Amino acid sequence: MLQGLKWIGVILDKLIETIDLSYSYRSGEGEAVRALSRVNMAVYRGEILAITGRNGSGKSTLARHFNALLTPKEGRVLVDGLSTADKANTALIRRKVGMVFQNPDNQLVSSVVEEDVAFGPENLGLPREEIINRVDEALNTMKLETVRHENPHHLSSGQRQQIAIAGVLAMKPECIVLDEPTAHLDPRGRREVLQSALKLNREEGITVVLLTHFMNEVIYCDRMIVMDRGEVRAAGAPQEVFMQEELIREMGLDFPVATRIASALRSRGYPLPPSIMQAEELIEGICRLK
Amino acid sequence: MELTKNITLGVYLPGSTSIHRLDPRTKILAAAILIILLLFVRTYEPYLLFSLFLFAVVLLSRIPVGYALCGLKPMLPVLAIMWVFQLFLFKTEDTAVLFSWWIFEATEAGLHMGNLISLRVLFLFTTTTLLTLTTSVVSLTDGLESLLKPLAKVGLPTQELVMTLVIALRFVLILAEELEKIVKAQMARGVAFDRGNFLQKTKKLFPVFLPLFIGAFKRAEELIVAMEARSYTGGRGRTKMKTLRFGRVDLYSTLATLAFSALLVFTILRSGPLY
Numbered sequence: 001m002l003q004g005l006k007w008i009g010v011i012l013d014k015l016i017e018t019i020d021l022s023y024s025y026r027s028g029e030g031e032a033v034r035a036l037s038r039v040n041m042a043v044y045r046g047e048i049l050a051i052t053g054r055n056g057s058g059k060s061t062l063a064r065h066f067n068a069l070l071t072p073k074e075g076r077v078l079v080d081g082l083s084t085a086d087k088a089n090t091a092l093i094r095r096k097v098g099m100v101f102q103n104p105d106n107q108l109v110s111s112v113v114e115e116d117v118a119f120g121p122e123n124l125g126l127p128r129e130e131i132i133n134r135v136d137e138a139l140n141t142m143k144l145e146t147v148r149h150e151n152p153h154h155l156s157s158g159q160r161q162q163i164a165i166a167g168v169l170a171m172k173p174e175c176i177v178l179d180e181p182t183a184h185l186d187p188r189g190r191r192e193v194l195q196s197a198l199k200l201n202r203e204e205g206i207t208v209v210l211l212t213h214f215m216n217e218v219i220y221c222d223r224m225i226v227m228d229r230g231e232v233r234a235a236g237a238p239q240e241v242f243m244q245e246e247l248i249r250e251m252g253l254d255f256p257v258a259t260r261i262a263s264a265l266r267s268r269g270y271p272l273p274p275s276i277m278q279a280e281e282l283i284e285g286i287c288r289l290k
Numbered sequence: 291m292e293l294t295k296n297i298t299l300g301v302y303l304p305g306s307t308s309i310h311r312l313d314p315r316t317k318i319l320a321a322a323i324l325i326i327l328l329l330f331v332r333t334y335e336p337y338l339l340f341s342l343f344l345f346a347v348v349l350l351s352r353i354p355v356g357y358a359l360c361g362l363k364p365m366l367p368v369l370a371i372m373w374v375f376q377l378f379l380f381k382t383e384d385t386a387v388l389f390s391w392w393i394f395e396a397t398e399a400g401l402h403m404g405n406l407i408s409l410r411v412l413f414l415f416t417t418t419t420l421l422t423l424t425t426s427v428v429s430l431t432d433g434l435e436s437l438l439k440p441l442a443k444v445g446l447p448t449q450e451l452v453m454t455l456v457i458a459l460r461f462v463l464i465l466a467e468e469l470e471k472i473v474k475a476q477m478a479r480g481v482a483f484d485r486g487n488f489l490q491k492t493k494k495l496f497p498v499f500l501p502l503f504i505g506a507f508k509r510a511e512e513l514i515v516a517m518e519a520r521s522y523t524g525g526r527g528r529t530k531m532k533t534l535r536f537g538r539v540d541l542y543s544t545l546a547t548l549a550f551s552a553l554l555v556f557t558i559l560r561s562g563p564l565y
Contacts, residue, residue, distance in 0.1 A: 069519055091521065099519040106509045107516035111302050111460050115428040118531035123521040131531040149304045153463050167520065 015175055015207050016043040016066050016097070020075035023061055023230075035061040036230045038075070043175065048201040048208040050218040050238070053227035054252045059211050062227065063177050066209065067097035080174070095124065098168035099177045103184050104152075104160035113155075113163055114139065114148040120171040131170075138170040141204065142196060158189020165196055175207040176200060182214065194220070215256045219277040226251055239275040258282040301463060302426045308539055309351035309424050314433025316540040320547040321421045327554050328413055333561040336554055337409050343550050344416055351424045361419050362412065369408045376404035427456045432534055449525025457513065461506070468505055472498050 023036040035058045043049055043066070051059045064070040065077045068084040080096055082089040098120075101107050110116040117138050121131040139145050142162045152160050161181055168176055178197055182190040194217050201208045210221060218224050224241050226234040228251050234241050242248060242259055255263070262276040262285065272285045304310075309317075324340075331337065348358055380400035388396045422430070431452045438448040476498060477483065483494055 067519060069515060091523075094519065094521045099516075101512065101516055101519075103512065105464055106512035109457065109460070109513075109517065110426070110428045112304065112426045112428060115426060115531070119517075119522075120520040122528050122530060123523070125527045125529050128529065128531060128533060131529065135531065149306075151302055151304060171520065 013044050014042045014078075015045045015080060016209075017078045018042070018062070018065065018072075018075065019078070021062075021065060021072050021077060022074040023065070023070065023072065034230055036065075039230070039232055041225055041232055041235065043207060043209055044223075045174075045207055046201075046205060047222045048198070048210065048220070050221040050224040051209065051211045051227060052213055052215075052218060052224060052253060053233075054213065057227040057251075058230040059227045060179055061230075063099070063179050063209065063211055066175070066177050067099055068093045069099070095171060096173055097175045097177060098171055098173035099179065100161070100164050100168055100181050102180045104157060104164050107164050108152050108160065108167075111151050111153065113144060113150055113152055116152065116163060117144075117166045117170050120167055124171065134170040134172065138166040141169060141200075142166040156189060157185050158192045161185060161189065161193050162196060165193070165200075169200070169204075169206075173206065175209065177209040177211070179211045180213070181210075182212065182217070190214070190217075213253070215254045219256045219258075226253065238277060242277065243274055301423065303353060303357070303423045304426070305352060305424070307351050307424075309347060311539070312424075312543055313534055313536050313540045314425050314429040315437055315534060315536070316544055317421055317425055318430070318433045318437060320543070321417055323547065323551055324417050325414060327551060327558070328410055328417070330558055331410065331554075332406065332558070334406070334409075335561055336557045337413065339550075339554060339557060340413055344413070344420065347420055351420070353420075353423055358416070358419065358423070362415065365411070365415060369411060372411070373404040373408050376400055376407055380404070422459070427459055429532065429534075430459075431456045432530060432532065436534055447525070449528070453525070461509070464509070465502065465506060469498065469502055472501050 018039050018041050021036055021039040022034070024032045024034045027033045039058075039062060041062075051062065053059045061070065065072060065084065066079065068077075068079075068090045071077075071085050077084045079089075079093045082093055084090070084093055108116050109119045114135055117135045118131055121134050126134070139148055142165060144159070144162060144166055147155060147159065152163055155163075161184075165176070165178075165181070176197075178193075181197070182193050185193060197208050197210055198220055200206045210217060212218060218238055221238060223236060224234075224238045225232055226241060226247070233251060234244060234247055242255060245255075245263075248255060254260075256277045258276050258279050258281060262272045262274075262282055265286075266272050266274070270289060272282075272289075276282050276285055324343075328340070331340075348355060377396050377400040378394040380397065380403040382397070382399045385397045385399035388398060388401065390396065425433070434452050434455070435448055438446070438452070442448040473483065476494075481494055481497075483491065485491075486494070
């Protein structure tokens, strides 16, 4: 009975679920390094989830389990109820969960924008008209129509990352995992890519998982997960997680700028609410002070 | 050290001229025929004809002439060395000795051979560059794949081979950029690449190429993962967004190329080898 209820739960809202997932790899010296230990987490359908943690915390390793680039050695990963350990599911899982990586230069295949976007749908073996439709749609969503015949190498790094996102979008996934997509970008490119990620979630209804160590990106997400040494240390709405000040410091993470200012003001006797994350909230809070 | 600016091989200059829109098979076959013919050219006259033809292609495809030529710059040292070798080492009977130095003799035949071989390399390079400047990597792939189809029937993994070529071409620019970065970083730390004798200069390059190769392998690995994430599992079951169509323009250009080739063959046969 309980098993049955859990199964219904998976179908209804958990798009990706990890159950006691552990993963270790051999280091250069041949020692086993534990990258993930007993991770239990879920990505809910339709949400935008941030996964943070310092370098080597295991967030990238975790993300690579989401579309079967890595398969669990211990524990299980279910994508839409399908186990990633079963090779027969791999193709379907990769259709459901797309992935964008850090460096746009290392993931673009073609030297023409539209041809790169078509690479994924071509791999799916779709008919020609369908590929053209999807490429048009993806370029349209990412505002790339004007550069569709250009060489990505001649565009800005922010635009190159948008092309990578469009390439995944054209595969019509239910979920897009962005693995530190802004790490190699300038501030402007970072803003553009973040905005596209939010747009995909809000307008296209795609589930988004954003790996990042920029707290100003986390504040726009529905939920956040904090990873450290292969373990999930905190999960919840960003407001709640940032209130655990001790933990955030211990994890070596920052606070969002507005949260930091609000906390500094609070320590000087201004009664600001502890849930402030965005600049607008801070402004509103200050205006409410008399 | 501005490496990336001078690289034109493997770079695609997007455009919508009739040359750009030709079926890639037409262009690949034309380039192949021209390159084979080049190997038989032993006099100066055919090169004159050849350069007229290439110039016409450059004009038709609206590639800036300066850009098409700047790709030759990095080739010049190699060409110069080849030219000197030919000048001194080419041996034939009854030819005038221009001057001699120690045990080497510069002969008139050597001078001509040097010129001709340098010209051949220049034209080979320009022809290939024109092909890649006007043909995007993917259509190049599609063309090659279609032309190699008979070999796939014998069991050759043509699709995978062609994909490898495509990615290699795309990485030319990226690696050049990386090389430039490493060289500049080393220069900032006091390495003077332009000082010392040949041996010393060569030695200084080792700390440059090591990081470059390591970087290249890392990039390759990341690319494989990214391709896999986009459902790439090799050539089987793939479809294409762009289908190849051999149109009327292709017919005309093929005819033009064949006519030119006939003319070239005629001049080659008529003039006979210089030496």
